[in-house]
Amino acid sequence: MSVVLITGCSSGFGHHAALTFARQGHEVYATVRTLEKAKTLVDTAADESLDLHVVRLDVRDVESVEAAVAEVHERAGRIDVLVNNAGVELRGPVEECSDDEVLVQFDTNVFGLLRVVRAVMPIMREQRGGVIVNVGSIAGLVSRPFAGLYSASKHAVEAITEAMHFECGLWGIRVAVVEPGQFETELANNALVAARFDDDSPYRAVSDRFDVAVRTLAPDGKPAPPEVVADAIVAVAEDDDAGLRHLVGADAELIWSVRRAGDFEEYEQTMRAALDFWD
Numbered sequence: 213m214s215v216v217l218i219t220g221c222s223s224g225f226g227h228h229a230a231l232t233f234a235r236q237g238h239e240v241y242a243t244v245r246t247l248e249k250a251k252t253l254v255d256t257a258a259d260e261s262l263d264l265h266v267v268r269l270d271v272r273d274v275e276s277v278e279a280a281v282a283e284v285h286e287r288a289g290r291i292d293v294l295v296n297n298a299g300v301e302l303r304g305p306v307e308e309c310s311d312d313e314v315l316v317q318f319d320t321n322v323f324g325l326l327r328v329v330r331a332v333m334p335i336m337r338e339q340r341g342g343v344i345v346n347v348g349s350i351a352g353l354v355s356r357p358f359a360g361l362y363s364a365s366k367h368a369v370e371a372i373t374e375a376m377h378f379e380c381g382l383w384g385i386r387v388a389v390v391e392p393g394q395f396e397t398e399l400a401n402n403a404l405v406a407a408r409f410d411d412d413s414p415y416r417a418v419s420d421r422f423d424v425a426v427r428t429l430a431p432d433g434k435p436a437p438p439e440v441v442a443d444a445i446v447a448v449a450e451d452d453d454a455g456l457r458h459l460v461g462a463d464a465e466l467i468w469s470v471r472r473a474g475d476f477e478e479y480e481q482t483m484r485a486a487l488d489f490w491d
Contacts, residue, residue, distance in 0.1 A: 213237045214343075215288040216449070217281070219271055219328060220298030222249035224397035225347060228442035229295060234262035236446065238293075241284045243269035245298075271298045271324025281331040290339055293449045294332045296325045297347045301362045304406025305415045309361050313406050321365035325372070333380070341384045343449050346373045347441075348389045350464035354471050354479075356426075358409075358419040370457075377456055388448050391468075393461030394427070394435040418491045425487040429463035436461060 221242035230242035269280035336342035352366030
């Protein structure tokens, strides 16, 4: 069985992926920024006698990252699988997002991922093997209005993952990216909303209509549970023949199939018609 390190495990994909890996017999190190938020995870692991350990790791703090990775390596002796899941979403039109808000977005989703990769790669390179799964988004393939900076951060994850595929492959390390659509997670509830994107924003009414419209792409208008993505993460990590990119969710597959079928103008018209959104 593998030693698995996962970031962002207090809820959502990371929480469920940690439990799924552990239930399949892997030795799991689930990291969270705030230990108090891991109580449910800790209690579940104890109830099921899982080999799951919670470690504090803040992807925005290089010292925290290096200390957590060193702790896992010291305790387990190796790191076979890294899942870069920690992330945040900045909501707001591009015009209304401040430099400080954009910095938080990229510092978490992009620089945070890079900090963890830099800490883990020397271990995997010495092992001459390992798997890195980055959690991206369909928003990393097709930009979403009123969350364009979030999309930009996930586009960056796509580019970084593709480069790592070649670079890490030199050492027998496999890299993949999972690209979910809409799922029931705390991402939206924990989103960073641009300060200027309030009720007085000239974009707000259109954004609210778009949020309603885009939910219709999910089956029955209801996002699927996060366990679906957790299962996909585990499956990709365990499958030596898994490819680089993995869409997860009917809406993600639909959006990407339309985007691939023609040029951007055709895609725009098809999606506007599907959403009945003409603003």
